[in-house]
Amino acid sequence: MRAYDIIAKKRDGGELTAEEIRFFIHGFAKGKPFVNQEANALRSGDEESLDNGERHCVTDYQAAAWAMAVFLRGMTEAETAALTEAMVTSGETVDLSPIPGIKVDKHSTGGVGDTTTLILAPLVAAMGIPVAKMSGRGLGHTGGTLDKLESIPGLSIDLSREKFLAQVKDIHVAVAGQTANLVPADQKLYALRDVTATVESIPLIASSVMSKKLAAGADAILLDVKVGRGAFMKNQDDAKELARAMVAIGNRLGRRTAALLTAMEQPLGNAVGNALEVAEAIAILANRDECGFGPISADLRTVTLELAARLAWMAGKADSVEAGLHLAETTLTSGAALERFRRFVAAQGGDSRVADAPETLLPQASIRQPVRASHGGLVTALDAMAVGRAAALLGAGRQQKGDPIDPAVGVVIHKRIGDTVKAGDVLAEVFANDSRWQAAAQAVSDAYAIGPGGEEENGALAPLPLILGEVH
Template sequence: MRMVDVIQKKRNGKELTKEEINFFIEGYTIGEIPDYQASALMMAIYFNGMKSNETATLTQAMVESGETIDLSAIEGHKVDKHSTGGVGDKTTFIVGPLVASVGVPVAKMSGRGLGHTGGTLDKLESIKGFHIEMTKEEFVNNVNTHKLSVAGQTGNLAPADKKLYALRDVTATVDSIPLIAGSIMSKKLASGADGIVLDVKTGSGAFMKKLEDSESLAREMVNIGNNLGRNTVAVISDMNQPLGFEVGNANEVREACQVLQGENIEDLRLLSLELASHMTVLAGAFEDFDSAYKTLEQNLQNGKAFESFRTLVKAQGGDVSVIDDLTKLPQSKYHIEVTAEQDGYVSEIDAESIGVAAMYLGAGRATKDDQINHGVGITLKKKVGDQVTKGEVLVVLHSDDEEPTNSIEKINEAYSLSKEVREKHQLIYKVIN
């Protein structure tokens, strides 16, 4: 078999066989197929797409290119959640404890963030003493004992995806739905969960800006998961403004704890309940979504979900007093108010600009070697649909720089005011299962 023939076949819009896809992934992973031929195939896929069975085969080949995590020693039906990324997205800290509170095991393998804020692991490390490095035996024991554990990704998961993503990033082939879907799902499938709930974001702060593109990506990923034997559900949710009111690291953990303690931060609470309900239904803990939602909502109010989070923190070496007294979380030196320049209603908040403003403060990484500042971040005081008067506070910047000029400029770019009231964005657009 020759790589040039595989490239030509896809260039001409034909379907690749399992043997051809495996030949490519195996050869590229070990270095026998050069970057220039892999680039040519990526571009052919970008223009001609792939059928669902092709994408599933590509994903499986990427899974098999490296190690897979065997979680068979964990008792019960294991479920996982994945978000395609957003600004202020701290649902993991609510969803995991919620699901664990009804006895469903959540074995969460997460990474660090590269972008506007830290990743799940970075945010958890805002809690003094919390450690995410552990042996597989410790990880499995924590899940079996407490129904919840969060650890750093270990091993060589889907190395073909790592190589291909780096190549796509420099050859303008990142935004291909089959390639995005295969990239996300290869890592999820290699991580060993039995069921997967996907939170697919749409809007200004999402990778997919248009609803139709988000839906296409969601359907592709659900097809991959189900074709490869994992029950998969996708929830398409709004990212036209940050989720909740906090963007950063320690302040996002604080906001998640507030929801776990019963506070009604509406969009964050509702999305977390939606995702957790689908996860528990996939695991067989409830017969239907409505009964799951009702029980999980009760567990937010009666303290069971918060107690699950406390147990997670204690089990992984964290100082529980930090989440009992949220003022002990890291804080910045300065708190700088950015105010409205006119009267009106908030009509738009560009979530991506808010995220960039947070990164300028030090909440995220521009490169993988950058250090996260856990104490800095942004608190939104006004969201879409809110009325404001000139001089009223739109956001508070939590900064270690007394004059964070770049962040202030991005905040001013992010907010749009109008004379007419704007309806709030729909939070959940569609569920695909």
């Protein structure tokens, strides 16, 4: 079996076998130091000059050619599942079997102000469902779940495998960083796709997401597929195609999998920025309508409860999604979710007092600048990605892996789509630590569209739907 033949087969529209895909992906994970020797051997037909270790390696340029062939020719459901399984088995996997019960995980395809994990994980844990979550860092407009958590004083996401499992057994929730040995083939392939114009391939996206989820060991996986301006998927058709591909992979490989399509036209939460998002999450866990910077987003609360309802149903804690929603709402309003958050923070070395005093214990920005409406009317649009880029400009996100982020900075939304505003009303606030606030404030202002309507004209917008569909 040769990498060359596998590339040519996919280039010509053929369907690869599971063995061919595994050979190629595992060979790519190994790396290939002797490029010229292999090229000369292939040209001369003298493959016997290569030892077995070298012959089973795949080079970066071969993987790039293969990725482009997949991009152009696509993959069948069987191929995509085989690709995912090959990536999972390219490195270590996490065995959660010592933990009693159905272990669950949630993955979001990414958005702006998407703080659901910080609320969802302790909420679901308080419902008696183990949440063993391995997350990554952010790259782009804001930090990832790990970056947000690290804005809590003392909290560590570097957990040993033993500590991770023990914590989930004890309090039903742990969040840790992914190790380099978890799905190494995906890490290499993702980096290659990013520079070879092959990112926008549904099979490659689906297998990338699902390989990490499957390797992390959960029994049930819920996918939150974001749709809209602030999401990777801009329209519902593409989002549903991706959701179907990921659900098919999970179900085919023996995990209960479902997907929810949720709106991302405007930021989901009112906070966009690491410590700010933690503060909003705590306010929702504490059943407050406001936090130190202003009102919380009812949309963020609603989507989190909808996700929790489905996880309760998938884990067998509820007979239906409706029953799961009731359980989630009851658990949240009882205060049990906030108490579980305290225990989670303390277990990972953080200052659990943050649950009661986030405004004083979380990092604070030195500049707080309002962005005001130039005229009155109705907010008809709020470009989520523009807000995310403004937060990144302030230092809330990173452009390259390893870039430092400022946990205190970001943007807070005060007026959302459908709200009536008057000239001079505060639309949003910019939280900054340097002069970049000026450019960020202008970007946030430009993100708003204010049209005719409002109280004076008796105009109104129908509420935007948050749940756009689901796939089982």
